[in-house]
Amino acid sequence: MERLKTVxxxxxxxxxxxxxxxxxxxxxxxxxxxxxxxxxANDLIRVAKRELLRRKLLEKVYLRITGCxxxxxxxxxxxxxxxxxxxxxxxxxxxxxxxxxxxxxEVLEELxxxxxxxxxxxxxxxxxxxFRKQLRTILSQNEQxxxxxxxxxxxxxxxxxxxxxxxxxxxxxxxDEVKASGLRGRxxxxxxTGSKWELLARQVNGTGKxxxxxxxxxxxxxxxxxxxxxGNPHGIIEGMIIGAYGTGATEGVIYVRNEYxxxxxxxxxALQQAHELGLLGKYILGxxxxxxxxxxxxxxxxxxxxETALIRSIxxxxxxxxxxxxxxxxxxxxxxxxxxxxxxxxxxxxxIIRRGAQEFAKVGRRNTxxxxxxxxxxxxxxxxxxxxxxxxxDKIISDIGGGPVENAKIKxxxxxxxxxxxxxxxxxxxxxxxxxxxxxxxxxxxGGMIVMDENTCMVDVAKYFMNFLKDESCGxxxxxxxxxxRMYEILDDISxxxxxxxxxxxxxxxxxxxKDTAMCGLGQTAPNPVLSxxxxxxxxxxxxxxxxxxxxxxxxxxxTFLINEKCTGCRTCVRSCPEEAITGKKKERHAxxxxxxxxxxxxRSLCKFDAIEVS
Amino acid sequence: xxxxxxxxxxxxxxxxxxxxxxxxxxxxxxxTLCYDEGLSPYGACRLCVVEIGDEKxxxxxxxxxxxxxxxxxxxxxxxxxxxxxxxxxxxxxxSCPQSKIIQDLASAHGIRQQxxxxxxxxxxxxxxxxxxxxxxxxAKAIGFRGRGENxxxxxxxxxxxxxxxxxxxxxxxxxxxxLRCTYTEPENAICGGCENLSPPCLxxxxxxxxxxxxxxxxxxxxxxx
Ligand SMILES: Cc1cc2nc3c(=O)[nH]c(=O)nc-3n(C[C@H](O)[C@H](O)[C@H](O)COP(=O)(O)O)c2cc1C
Ligand code: FES
Numbered sequence: 001m002e003r004l005k006t007v008x009x010x011x012x013x014x015x016x017x018x019x020x021x022x023x024x025x026x027x028x029x030x031x032x033x034x035x036x037x038x039x040x041a042n043d044l045i046r047v048a049k050r051e052l053l054r055r056k057l058l059e060k061v062y063l064r065i066t067g068c069x070x071x072x073x074x075x076x077x078x079x080x081x082x083x084x085x086x087x088x089x090x091x092x093x094x095x096x097x098x099x100x101x102x103x104x105x106e107v108l109e110e111l112x113x114x115x116x117x118x119x120x121x122x123x124x125x126x127x128x129x130x131f132r133k134q135l136r137t138i139l140s141q142n143e144q145x146x147x148x149x150x151x152x153x154x155x156x157x158x159x160x161x162x163x164x165x166x167x168x169x170x171x172x173x174x175x176d177e178v179k180a181s182g183l184r185g186r187x188x189x190x191x192x193t194g195s196k197w198e199l200l201a202r203q204v205n206g207t208g209k210x211x212x213x214x215x216x217x218x219x220x221x222x223x224x225x226x227x228x229x230x231g232n233p234h235g236i237i238e239g240m241i242i243g244a245y246g247t248g249a250t251e252g253v254i255y256v257r258n259e260y261x262x263x264x265x266x267x268x269x270a271l272q273q274a275h276e277l278g279l280l281g282k283y284i285l286g287x288x289x290x291x292x293x294x295x296x297x298x299x300x301x302x303x304x305x306x307e308t309a310l311i312r313s314i315x316x317x318x319x320x321x322x323x324x325x326x327x328x329x330x331x332x333x334x335x336x337x338x339x340x341x342x343x344x345x346x347x348x349x350x351x352i353i354r355r356g357a358q359e360f361a362k363v364g365r366r367n368t369x370x371x372x373x374x375x376x377x378x379x380x381x382x383x384x385x386x387x388x389x390x391x392x393x394d395k396i397i398s399d400i401g402g403g404p405v406e407n408a409k410i411k412x413x414x415x416x417x418x419x420x421x422x423x424x425x426x427x428x429x430x431x432x433x434x435x436x437x438x439x440x441x442x443x444x445x446x447g448g449m450i451v452m453d454e455n456t457c458m459v460d461v462a463k464y465f466m467n468f469l470k471d472e473s474c475g476x477x478x479x480x481x482x483x484x485x486r487m488y489e490i491l492d493d494i495s496x497x498x499x500x501x502x503x504x505x506x507x508x509x510x511x512x513x514x515k516d517t518a519m520c521g522l523g524q525t526a527p528n529p530v531l532s533x534x535x536x537x538x539x540x541x542x543x544x545x546x547x548x549x550x551x552x553x554x555x556x557x558x559x560t561f562l563i564n565e566k567c568t569g570c571r572t573c574v575r576s577c578p579e580e581a582i583t584g585k586k587k588e589r590h591a592x593x594x595x596x597x598x599x600x601x602x603x604r605s606l607c608k609f610d611a612i613e614v615s
Numbered sequence: 616x617x618x619x620x621x622x623x624x625x626x627x628x629x630x631x632x633x634x635x636x637x638x639x640x641x642x643x644x645x646x647t648l649c650y651d652e653g654l655s656p657y658g659a660c661r662l663c664v665v666e667i668g669d670e671k672x673x674x675x676x677x678x679x680x681x682x683x684x685x686x687x688x689x690x691x692x693x694x695x696x697x698x699x700x701x702x703x704x705x706x707x708x709x710s711c712p713q714s715k716i717i718q719d720l721a722s723a724h725g726i727r728q729q730x731x732x733x734x735x736x737x738x739x740x741x742x743x744x745x746x747x748x749x750x751x752x753x754a755k756a757i758g759f760r761g762r763g764e765n766x767x768x769x770x771x772x773x774x775x776x777x778x779x780x781x782x783x784x785x786x787x788x789x790x791x792x793x794l795r796c797t798y799t800e801p802e803n804a805i806c807g808g809c810e811n812l813s814p815p816c817l818x819x820x821x822x823x824x825x826x827x828x829x830x831x832x833x834x835x836x837x838x839x840x
Contacts, residue, residue, distance in 0.1 A: 318759060322680075325684075470764060474762050475759075475763050476659050478660050478739060478741075481764075481766065486731050502730075510706075513698070517664050519658055519677065
């Protein structure tokens with residue numbers, strides 16, 4: 001790679017790349033993010049490469065390996081451009097046929113996506129309901145880019161925003177644009193990014209300033225930051241360079257958790273390539289502007305996502321928060337002014353500059369832009385969805401998510417990860433923006449969205465999150481450490497049928513004190529799962545306490561497993577039981593010995609006849 | 616100088632003064648556990664919380680770490696503050712009932728019961744010993760380890776640290792692990808003797824071998840004589 005010495009060099013390169021590109025050549029796109037690889041995308045890639053080689057198609061059909069496209073439920077999937085044909089859940093045999101088909105310009109009808117509602121097959125990715133109802137500004141770039149090829153990124157308009165900023169020459173241009181765009185931090189609190197940068201820009205530049213990309217992403221069930229980095233690492237880098245130009249920052253740090261090896265790999269490659277091309281480092285593109293980014297790996301503590309803990313972790317100390325003020329913008333890494341932003345926030349920056357703040361601000365109601373949510377839990381289509389701010393929860397769950405799995409009724413959705421709250425189904429017409437979510441006792445958080453149906457016990461949900469938080473609290477501040485432990489203890493008692501009515505008041509009282517007195521965001525939001533479930537699902541708690549019954553049949557101590565008359569005597573459950581608690585002859589109704597039964601649920605998940613009842 | 620209002624009193628303090636220092640200077644008591652004048656503030660026990668700001672945006676912050684700000688309105692004993700302190704003390708009692716200092720504080724705040732499952736942990740992880748060792752003894756022999764439930768204080772790898780001079784500074788500052796009043800049986804450890812007018816220690820025979828280090832404590836002083 002030749003180092004680009006001037007802005008003109010860059011433009012020449014960009015023009016050359018665009019001229020060499022032939023959009024008519026069919027391209028097989030295989031998403032191979034961590035999710036794709038887990039479901040077998042690497043094997044697909046191997047088969048595709050072998051077939052292309054064997055059939056001497058290398059010049060006629062291109063192959064592009066990208067990050068996750070979002071529809072993780074259907075992976076490993078294949079997208080064929082330029083038609084936009086979408087093949088879900090592709091097997092190795094089918095891959096061979098797809099390569100043949102692409103070479104001949106055919107669409108394989110029987111492998112297309114089957115719409116469960118209409119029973120019809122859908123060819124184009126953009127017609128699949130999951131994709132059609134989204135507005136994929138950030139995620140759609142994942143499709144177009146091979147994350148380990150910088151030319152690929154430049155070809156699709158990458159680094160052009162950075163060049164525009166360099167040519168403009170006014171740092172205030174960046175800040176004005178970001179402010180006008182109305183972009184708010186995607187990492188949780190939703191602080192206006194432009195204002196944060198303005199504060200940083202105003203700090204006197206004596207010994208340097210820091211910009212940090214927060215890719216710690218510790219929320220259980222959230223993985224959009226991982227997918228964005230894996231699929232489009234240059235987008236983050238470009239965003240940070242633009243931010244540095246606007247704020248006068250001299251050093252950048254990307255803090256990634258070590259559990260994201262693929263994201264780290266792609267980032268290392270991307271940073272290296274940007275360096276080699278002269279887009280990063282000293283005198284970027286021959287201007288007098290210098291900025292460098294280094295990678296710091298976190299050891300995977302949830303609390304290290306909190307700004308002050310993150311700073312200490314970057315400094316090499318124990319990751320525990322400290323009291324603000326002074327804010328990181330005043331005193332951050334090594335005492336120097338520091339601005340921290342979330343991965344998704346950074347990914348939005350090039351988009352804002354490229355499209356213009358006015359265009360960007362047109363999207364969304366109340367808040368601007370789009371937000372990626374990771375839709376998981378008891379829902380048909382799990383995956384990453386990107387929607388404009390201000391759409392209703394219902395739209396995400398019914399239209400994009402495709403509604404409940406089988407016939408169970410959806411009961412609630414949990415947003416914002418462990419610090420968020422549960423929103424009951426009757427409030428699903430709530431628009432998703434920072435204020436509305438806060439008002440109902442939840443938060444936007446980083447965008448996790450866990451769907452729960454009748455088979456989810458809300459006490460169990462609260463207990464699960466409290467268990468997570470009591471382990472992940474740094475333990476520095478007494479109220480957070482002991483408060484989460486004690487809340488867990490009470491919830492555990494309730495789930496075992498040992499609760500008393502007074503427990504609920506104690507739980508609530510404790511929850512409010514923890515919220516009030518904890519030092520950092522972790523403790524201040526930790527009671528949210530408890531408070532919101534108590535607020536909307538109090539009767540479930542009371543059912544556990546008064547009648548010693550778990551309505552959802554989840555809390556093990558309160559349920560018994562029975563076999564009803566639907567049993568055909570197939571012996572599947574007998575074989576599945578690890579405790580040998582099920583007995584019965586072939587073709588006769590079986591029985592469970594409740595003494596031996598450990599309520600592991602193995603029989604229930606295997607029974608094809610719904611014969612195993614939990615009561 | 617920085618001007619602020621503590622409760623109803625308009626005061627001015629030097630820049631860099633914490634709310635705790637300011638309040639105490641002007642005679643507003645604030646209970647603390649993890650604060651010591653000679654050590655850097657840490658903000659771990661949360662007992663020193665005060666309420667700052669105006670009605671809607673009012674929030675609780677630990678006064679030992681919060682710097683005085685121009686025009687700030689501080690309330691050191693609003694109902695919200697007192698309620699929070701009581702809950703914190705209740706939690707402390709539930710975990711570490713044998714500490715004389717915690718007993719006294721709880722008693723002073725009128726806490727007569729605790730509603731959680733009783734534990735007998737010694738360390739409340741206030742970090743005074745860690746800071747004492749590092750800041751005053753220049754030794755850094757002990758430090759924190761682990762997080763959440765598994766957090767503890769100790770030497771690396773649990774072997775005696777080479778830099779430890781056995782000065783005993785850590786034990787001296789510890790609010791929890793000094794020899795403590797056990798009221799003969801740990802379950803009933805909250806004696807409140809120092810605050811009550813009828814101190815239990817008066818019955819000499821029954822409490823003869825009690826390790827009460829209340830100082831000055833009426834009852835024990837009688838016993839000692
Ligand atoms: C306990 C806790 C965990 C957090 N974890 C993350 C995280 O994993 N990723 C993230 O971007 N922000 C996280 N945050 C929010 C950050 O502290 C910070 O607000 C955010 O990175 C700022 O970026 P933004 O302005 O772009 O949102 C966390 C906050 C708390 C209190
Ligand atoms: S004295 Fe302030 S938190 Fe402990």
